[in-house]
Amino acid sequence: MAKKDNRRYIFLQCTICKNKNYTSKKNYTNNKERLELNKFCNTCKKHTLHKEVK
Numbered sequence: 103m104a105k106k107d108n109r110r111y112i113f114l115q116c117t118i119c120k121n122k123n124y125t126s127k128k129n130y131t132n133n134k135e136r137l138e139l140n141k142f143c144n145t146c147k148k149h150t151l152h153k154e155v156k
């Protein structure tokens with residue numbers, strides 16, 4: 103039986119400089135809301151809020 107795969111690749115974009123710094127996989131069945139994570143941005147040289155983009 104084939105497993106249903108709802109995972110998609112997404113980017114995490116810095117909200118300050120708009121750089122796409124991280125890629126991630128997301129499971130859409132468990133997590134339908136947009137991801138927002140505090141991550142280190144190499145362009146801003148500090149931790150900034152990163153939001154999910156496609």
Ligand SMILES: [Zn+2]
Binds near residue numbers: 117118121143145
């Ligand atoms: Zn940045």
